[in-house]
Amino acid sequence: DVKVTQSSRYLVKRTGEKVFLECVQDMDHENMFWYRQDPGLGLRLIYFSYDVKMKEKGDIPEGYSVSREKKERFSLILESASTNQTSMYLCASSYFKRGSGELFFGEGSRLTVL
Amino acid sequence: AQKITQTQPGMFVQEKEAVTLDCTYDTSDPSYGLFWYKQPSSGEMIFLIYQGSYDQQNATEGRYSLNFQKARKSANLVISASQLGDSAMYFCAMREALTGANNLFFGTGTRLTVIP
Numbered sequence: 001d002v003k004v005t006q007s008s009r010y011l012v013k014r015t016g017e018k019v020f021l022e023c024v025q026d027m028d029h030e031n032m033f034w035y036r037q038d039p040g041l042g043l044r045l046i047y048f049s050y051d052v053k054m055k056e057k058g059d060i061p062e063g064y065s066v067s068r069e070k071k072e073r074f075s076l077i078l079e080s081a082s083t084n085q086t087s088m089y090l091c092a093s094s095y096f097k098r099g100s101g102e103l104f105f106g107e108g109s110r111l112t113v114l
Numbered sequence: 115a116q117k118i119t120q121t122q123p124g125m126f127v128q129e130k131e132a133v134t135l136d137c138t139y140d141t142s143d144p145s146y147g148l149f150w151y152k153q154p155s156s157g158e159m160i161f162l163i164y165q166g167s168y169d170q171q172n173a174t175e176g177r178y179s180l181n182f183q184k185a186r187k188s189a190n191l192v193i194s195a196s197q198l199g200d201s202a203m204y205f206c207a208m209r210e211a212l213t214g215a216n217n218l219f220f221g222t223g224t225r226l227t228v229i230p
Binding site for chain 2 (some may be wrong): 031035040042043045048058090091094100102103104105106107108110
């Protein structure tokens, strides 16, 4: 079974702190994604990566950065957390142009910024 | 314009009955894929079913079927014989081939509650 693991299920941080959200997948997927989920807004794409050291902005990249130094790991970084970044963050991975291309998701990281 | 529209914030269904969750999409790409995901209260997103834009038949996976009406740009999810465990958020999503990437655009979701 595909496994996408997010390092923390719940985090509480203070405004201005630097936050790292880690995601690891074990299926050798080329693509990895970070979404945030907010009530009434669905899932919105922050960043994605289709290869090591490659990254592309999604719909809402402001205030975030990412790192992909190894194929299996994709990190989301909040350089200076703000209260409007309180949200559920979902990491996902998929094959590149193989099969239906469905995304496999981690369990999510619920971040609260005080 | 929204790429995926789910107009039902919440739906109720009696156990053992069938329910249809609505999804309409907007794209000018002739090649696209449509997905449905389930999100229980535990938070994980579970892939349910996929429909390709060129697929002739409506997709089915067990109790899930996708009512694909291409001309109307709709991709409704039908759940037959509802079970209590079907209570969850359901998201419709689309991938467009022209973007070159595999990211999905998601709707805002429908919360389904199955009543015993």
